[in-house]
Amino acid sequence: MIEWLTATNHKKIGILYIVSTLAFFVVASLLAGLIRAQLARPENTLLDAHQYNQVFTLHGTAMIFLVIAPFGIGLANYLVPLQIGAPDMAFPRLNAIGVWLFILGGLTVFAGLAAYGGAAAAGWTAYAPLSELTEGTGAGQDLWFVGLLLVSVSTILTSINLLVTIFLFRAPGMTMWRIPIFTWEIAATAVLVLMAFPPLAAVFAMVLIDRHLGGHFFDPAYGGNPILYQHLFWFFGHPEVYVMILPYFGIVTEIVATFSRKPVFGYVGMVLSAFAIAGLSLGVWAHHMFTTGAVSNPFFAAVSFLIAIPTGVKFVNWIGTMWKGSIELSTAMLFCIGFMLNFLIGGITGVMIASPPIDYAAHDTYFIVQHFHYTIGGGSMFALFGALFFWFPKIFGVRLDERMGKWTFALLFAGFNATFLPMAFMGLEGMARRVYTYPPIGHLALLNGIASFGALVMGVGTALFFINVVAAVRRRVPVPPNPWDGYSLEWLTASPPPEFNFHELPPIRSRIPAWDR
Amino acid sequence: MKTFVGLFAASALFGIALAVAYWFVAHEEATGAALLGCMAAALVFTAGYAVVAERSADLDGDDPNEPLERVAGEELGIFTTRSAWPILVASCSLLTLAGTLWSPALAVAAGIALILCCWRLGAESARV
Structure with missing residues (x-):
């Protein structure tokens, strides 16, 4: 226990990140189950309005701040030094501070459940002045802000560490244009974090000043401006979507190339598109604010449309990598194919709502919920499972069962689409998001029933995954260093790797050092 | 570079x-x-x-043909594998922030502890 509490080695910290994000994932999934149970039929009374507000707030918060984004960062902590041939991260102690700030911050958010008045209930966006009304949102909301302030500082510290490591700690011969795409995507993510997270920390501090120290940043009665909160929040919030997706683009690229037995097609295009996405994402925040009438809708619509171009480049390159490859449909590869199909739907609906006239109609409806879950749930979450199946042997030295893995994929893919595709139609029928119940009109009862059944199927798939993990750890069948015939440097060391990663560094003369041998 | x-x-x-x-x-x-x-x-x-x-x-990593023999034994620094101070720094940060909102006495105590932990962390980093 003490060994883990005081660990500074990047691999142990990476494992701490991965295990804690999976624990938060289980809690957030149970909360999602509660949401779907409440909405399974019209005028349900399982939860009251305030309980429902707490449940969907904690679900969204956990999935965004405590699962999807930090899993990518945590996996990077584990993999980046291995992929570039470094013995550890540049600043091991700073790395340890980052992981503990993250874990303590996450627990602080959930500690709100024990607070008088319950947990935070103002949604994952915590819009002011709603989140400043202390009679409606008590200490639980404060704990939410405190917890996420720590998480945001943690993310900034880890991003600095990752950037320094990538730029300065590469092994001899590992030039920037030879590092794996996953590491490149992490570099782009880290730059994005450094641009986007400071405004988040600032706006959370401003709300806490308003709530406790008599400030009035967002109170119009005293000259404050609620739109300012939205600006600062979404200046973080939209890049955050890409913080949640860029690492997963990297994961998909690595897995697709490995299981197509071909080097990445369009390597330079992959790198440039990552930075193009990162750059453009910093100029689109106010497409979340079209309906305020307080921003330049044409500007933000135009920049939002542009993001589709570099994202399309990535799709072309993945297909190009698979084209005429010797494709092996392993579980990890299936999750990547699922990622592409789901993310395509999320991306196309994203282009639709980047158009202000459509956004005015779809704003705050279930259409938006569908779009968002297709990008982050159907996209990132599928890549997350792909990463777990792919790198589990490297990290833990044992392999997950492929047959159970394929069942997990099938259940998650079917369940996910059954849950979220009906939401597009609910949105078109005008069902508002964040309502705790709804009347039995139109097809809402049928659509919600299908969605809730789909969530149940996803729950079974997720449970099967954890059974697989427990079974693999109990079986303890050792794996060779390179069980998938991967091409990048981490596959040339033992599974799991020694303390400082490599007993002896192999020569690096190309982008595929493991295939050069 | x-x-x-x-x-x-x-x-x-x-x-x-x-x-x-x-x-x-x-x-x-x-x-x-x-x-x-x-x-x-x-x-x-x-x-x-x-x-x-x-x-x-x-940087050795910038040379595409850098021979491994040339950099063998090169001093990269020492990477510590454990330290108690990071978790203490994180815990004190949380308590300082919470104290600022609800208890000035806790904020002051945790703030002093935070400074001490950061100081010890810095001293440890200078040694190893």
Whole structure:
């Protein structure tokens, strides 16, 4: 226990990140189950309005701040030094501070459940002045802000560490244009974090000043401006979507190339598109604010449309990598194919709502919920499972069962689409998001029933995954260093790797050092 | 290292272009222009630092044909494998923040503990 509490080695910290994000994932999934149970039929009374507000707030918060984004960062902590041939991260102690700030911050958010008045209930966006009304949102909301302030500082510290490591700690011969795409995507993510997270920390501090120290940043009665909160929040919030997706683009690229037995097609295009996405994402925040009438809708619509171009480049390159490859449909590869199909739907609906006239109609409806879950749930979450199946042997030295893995994929893919595709139609029928119940009109009862059944199927798939993990750890069948015939440097060391990663560094003369041998 | 400089220089130019474009399109909306301006300034600062740092950088990783034998035994520094101070720094940070909201006495006590932990952490880093 003490060994883990005081660990500074990047691999142990990476494992701490991965295990804690999976624990938060289980809690957030149970909360999602509660949401779907409440909405399974019209005028349900399982939860009251305030309980429902707490449940969907904690679900969204956990999935965004405590699962999807930090899993990518945590996996990077584990993999980046291995992929570039470094013995550890540049600043091991700073790395340890980052992981503990993250874990303590996450627990602080959930500690709100024990607070008088319950947990935070103002949604994952915590819009002011709603989140400043202390009679409606008590200490639980404060704990939410405190917890996420720590998480945001943690993310900034880890991003600095990752950037320094990538730029300065590469092994001899590992030039920037030879590092794996996953590491490149992490570099782009880290730059994005450094641009986007400071405004988040600032706006959370401003709300806490308003709530406790008599400030009035967002109170119009005293000259404050609620739109300012939205600006600062979404200046973080939209890049955050890409913080949640860029690492997963990297994961998909690595897995697709490995299981197509071909080097990445369009390597330079992959790198440039990552930075193009990162750059453009910093100029689109106010497409979340079209309906305020307080921003330049044409500007933000135009920049939002542009993001589709570099994202399309990535799709072309993945297909190009698979084209005429010797494709092996392993579980990890299936999750990547699922990622592409789901993310395509999320991306196309994203282009639709980047158009202000459509956004005015779809704003705050279930259409938006569908779009968002297709990008982050159907996209990132599928890549997350792909990463777990792919790198589990490297990290833990044992392999997950492929047959159970394929069942997990099938259940998650079917369940996910059954849950979220009906939401597009609910949105078109005008069902508002964040309502705790709804009347039995139109097809809402049928659509919600299908969605809730789909969530149940996803729950079974997720449970099967954890059974697989427990079974693999109990079986303890050792794996060779390179069980998938991967091409990048981490596959040339033992599974799991020694303390400082490599007993002896192999020569690096190309982008595929493991295939050069 | 040149890639690093180019990356941030290109990002800085992009940031400036975006801020200027936004100013022309929506100059009456000051918040957005200010945010983009700050973003561009941060990128310019980083790019400027990168240009200065690049002059003195001589990284083994930048040479595509660097022989491993040449760097064998090179001093990379010592990577510590354990330290008790990071978790204490994180815990004190949480308590200081919570104390600021609910208990000044806790804030002061935790703040002092935080400073001491950071000091010990720095001292330990200087040794190992």
